[in-house]
Amino acid sequence: MRQHRSQTPTAYLFLAPFLITTAIFFFYAFGRALYYSFTDFNLFNTPKLIGVAPYADVLGDPSFRRALGNSLVFALVTTTLQTIGALLMAVALNNKIRGMGFFRSAWYMPSITSSVVITLIFLWLFQRRGIANYLITQWQAYQPLILTFLGTLLALQVGQVLWERARRLPAGWLDPALAAVSALGALAVTGLLAWTGVVGAREVAPFDYQYFADKWIEVGGVRVLSVPLLVVIIQNTFTTIPTLMLFFLAGLQNIPGALYEAADIDGATPWQKLTRVTVPMLRPVTFYVVTVGLIGTMQMFDQVAVIGSAAPPDTLVTLAYYVYTNTFKAGAAPVNMASAAAIILALIILAMVFVQRRFFPSEAS
Numbered sequence: 001m002r003q004h005r006s007q008t009p010t011a012y013l014f015l016a017p018f019l020i021t022t023a024i025f026f027f028y029a030f031g032r033a034l035y036y037s038f039t040d041f042n043l044f045n046t047p048k049l050i051g052v053a054p055y056a057d058v059l060g061d062p063s064f065r066r067a068l069g070n071s072l073v074f075a076l077v078t079t080t081l082q083t084i085g086a087l088l089m090a091v092a093l094n095n096k097i098r099g100m101g102f103f104r105s106a107w108y109m110p111s112i113t114s115s116v117v118i119t120l121i122f123l124w125l126f127q128r129r130g131i132a133n134y135l136i137t138q139w140q141a142y143q144p145l146i147l148t149f150l151g152t153l154l155a156l157q158v159g160q161v162l163w164e165r166a167r168r169l170p171a172g173w174l175d176p177a178l179a180a181v182s183a184l185g186a187l188a189v190t191g192l193l194a195w196t197g198v199v200g201a202r203e204v205a206p207f208d209y210q211y212f213a214d215k216w217i218e219v220g221g222v223r224v225l226s227v228p229l230l231v232v233i234i235q236n237t238f239t240t241i242p243t244l245m246l247f248f249l250a251g252l253q254n255i256p257g258a259l260y261e262a263a264d265i266d267g268a269t270p271w272q273k274l275t276r277v278t279v280p281m282l283r284p285v286t287f288y289v290v291t292v293g294l295i296g297t298m299q300m301f302d303q304v305a306v307i308g309s310a311a312p313p314d315t316l317v318t319l320a321y322y323v324y325t326n327t328f329k330a331g332a333a334p335v336n337m338a339s340a341a342a343i344i345l346a347l348i349i350l351a352m353v354f355v356q357r358r359f360f361p362s363e364a365s
Contacts, residue, residue, distance in 0.1 A: 030346075037339035042332045054336040055344070064341060066314050067322040071298055071345075073225050074318065075352075078233050078240075079293035085241045086289065090248035091278065104249075111242040119306040122235045126211040136207040144199045145190060153186035212311040226315035232303050240296070244289050251285035252278070291353055298349050319345045 012019075037054055039047035058064050093104050110118065125131045139146070160178045164171035171178060193199045211231050216223040255278065263273045279286075301320040317325075319341060326338035 033339040033342050035339075036336050037343050039336050041335045041339075043335055044332065050336075054334075054340040057334075058337050058340045058344065061337070063314070063317060064319075064322055067317045067319050067341075070226070070229055070315075070317060071300070071319045074229060074233060074236075074300060075294055075297040077225070078236050078297045079290060081233070081237045082240045082244055082293055083286065083289055085237060086244035087248050087279075087282070087286075089241060089245045090252055091274065093245070094249060094252045107245065108242045110239045113239070115239060115302050116306050118235060118239055119303045122231060123212075123307065123310065126231050128208055128210055132211070133207045133209055136209075137204060140202075140204045140207065142201050145194060145201060148193060148199050149186050149190040152189045153182050156182035156185045212307070212315075214312045214315060216315075228307070228311040228315040232300075232307070232316065235303060236297070236300065240293070244293065247285050247289055248282060251282045255281045287356070290356060294352050294356070295349055298345065298352070319348075 036047060038049055038051060039054075040050050041047040089107060093100065093107065127133075157173070157179060160182060161171045161173055161175070164178070190199070212228045215227040217225045217227070217230070259277050259281070260273060263277055268276070299320050300318050301324065304316045304318055304321045305324070307316060323338045323342045323345070326334050326341065
C-alpha cells in the first residue's frame, strides 16, 4: 500500500502534459464554445446571453444545411469505401510471399504524405487538361483495340477452361497459366487485326470535363453529391486506406490459423473463408475502424480549405469549414453561429457513435 501511494505522484507527473493539454484544448474550449453558442458574440463585443437564437439562425441558414448534407454524404460514402478497401488490402498483404515487406511499405506511403500536397496533386490530376481527362481521351481513341484484346482474351480463356474440363483435368476460370496463354493469344490476334487494318485507333476530340464546376449527382431531382466532393472522396479514400489497413493487418495476425485449416478441410472457398471466418473475427477492429472513420470524415476540413475558391462554395462546404468561415469572416464574425454549428457537429458525431455501438456492438460490449 505504501509503495502504491509513493508511485501515484509519479504517475500524475507523467500524465500532467496530457491532462493539461486536454483540459485547455478540449474541456475549456468546449465550455467556451458552448457558452458563446448562447450569446451574441462576434469577436468585437462583450458577449451577452440571448438564448437559443444562434441555433435558430444556424438551422435557418441555407449554407449550414448544405454543409450538413455534404458532411453526412461524405462521411457515409468515404467511411464505407475506406473500410472495405482497407479490409481487402489487409487480406491481400497478409499472404506470405517474397517481397511482401516492400509492398506493405509502398502501400503505406500515401498516409505519410501531407494531405495538402496530395490535394494539390489531385487538383492537377482533375484539371480540364489534367491526367484524368487525358486518360479518358486515350481510352476513347484506343477503345476498338482494347475491346478487341479483352474480347479475344475472354474467348480464349473460356475455350481453354472448357477444353481442359472436357479432358477431365482441373481448371479454374482464373487459372494463371491458362490466363497467360490467353493473354499472349489475344495480343497476337489484336496485333494481326491492327496490322491488316481491321481495327485501329480512331481520332477523337480531347475529353473536356470540368470536375470543379457546379455539377451534381441527383437522385429524384434532389442534389445528393457534387462532382467536386466526389473528387475529394476519391482522394480521402486513397490516403486513409493505408492507415486503416494497418489495424486490419494487426487483427488478421491474431486470428488462429486453425480456423482456416478447419475451413480448408470443410472445402470452403476463399470467399467463404473471408465472409465466415475473417470478417466475424475482425468485428472489434471493424468497430474501431468505422468509429475512427466517421469521426475523421465528419471533421473533414483541410482538403476543402486547400481547394478553396477553385470550386463553387456549396459543392464542397462541410460543417468544419462552415465553422471556420464563420469564425474568421471579414468584418463582424458571427462566432455565436460558428459555436452553435460546432456544438451541433459534436452532437451529430456522438449520435452516430451511439447508433453504431447500439447496432454494431464491439466484442467488449
